[in-house]
Amino acid sequence: DAKTTQPNSMESNEEEPVHLPCNHSTISGTDYIHWYRQLPSQGPEYVIHGLTSNVNNRMASLAIAEDRKSSTLILHRATLRDAAVYYCILRDEGLVPRQLTFGSGTQLTVLP
Amino acid sequence: DADVTQTPRNRITKTGKRIMLECSQTKGHDRMYWYRQDPGLGLRLIYYSFDVKDINKGEISDGYSVSRQAQAKFSLSLESAIPNQTALYFCATSDSQVPATGELFFGEGSRLTVL
Numbered sequence: 001d002a003k004t005t006q007p008n009s010m011e012s013n014e015e016e017p018v019h020l021p022c023n024h025s026t027i028s029g030t031d032y033i034h035w036y037r038q039l040p041s042q043g044p045e046y047v048i049h050g051l052t053s054n055v056n057n058r059m060a061s062l063a064i065a066e067d068r069k070s071s072t073l074i075l076h077r078a079t080l081r082d083a084a085v086y087y088c089i090l091r092d093e094g095l096v097p098r099q100l101t102f103g104s105g106t107q108l109t110v111l112p
Numbered sequence: 113d114a115d116v117t118q119t120p121r122n123r124i125t126k127t128g129k130r131i132m133l134e135c136s137q138t139k140g141h142d143r144m145y146w147y148r149q150d151p152g153l154g155l156r157l158i159y160y161s162f163d164v165k166d167i168n169k170g171e172i173s174d175g176y177s178v179s180r181q182a183q184a185k186f187s188l189s190l191e192s193a194i195p196n197q198t199a200l201y202f203c204a205t206s207d208s209q210v211p212a213t214g215e216l217f218f219g220e221g222s223r224l225t226v227l
Contacts (some may be wrong), residue, residue: 032212043202045216091212102155
């Protein structure tokens with residue numbers, strides 16, 4: 001199964017951009033890249049997903065490498081409320097999910 | 113009201129007791145999942161169900177069982193709880209119409225402590 005690798009932790013200053021990396025060197029052509037985040041004492045929540053092209057939504061941007069072996073979640077202006085664990089996972093169309101397990105993610109600390 | 117509701121939110125029990133965690137959803141989704149979260153280990157999949165009466169083992173199913181009584185309900189049981197099953201448990205749902213692009217929607221979690 002395709003796996004993802006993320007740094008354990010990152011720090012950012014408030015109101016500065018944050019780039020959270022994810023490596024997925026064994027990604028297949030049908031895998032979508034998804035990002036979730038988990039705020040303290042809450043369940044994970046969806047952030048963004050993409051296949052090949054870069055994606056933007058109201059929460060963040062997703063930059064996908066041309067070979068799709070890595071991606072970067074971009075928070076354009078970090079706020080204290082963005083402090084959370086960020087997970088990168090891969091999902092495909094198959095009837096049997098190839099990956100539904102979240103790794104340990106990246107703990108983002110935002111400094112005031 | 114939350115779209116994915118878990119009960120109980122907190123439970124303390126003793127070794128050997130039978131415990132049931134319940135999950136109900138109003139999203140109308142056909143797929144449901146149970147995850148376990150331990151500190152520093154992310155979320156690991158216990159069981160998943162793609163429809164009523166469809167049950168599939170996940171990464172760590174030993175010591176657990178599930179029941180999908182209706183499309184909106186998915187229960188997780190610990191037949192004889194042991195201390196290393198102390199964890200935070202999450203239920204999630206997704207829509208089979210968008211298997212790769214649709215969101216997973218999570219409940220708020222059930223914290224289980226086994227003494």
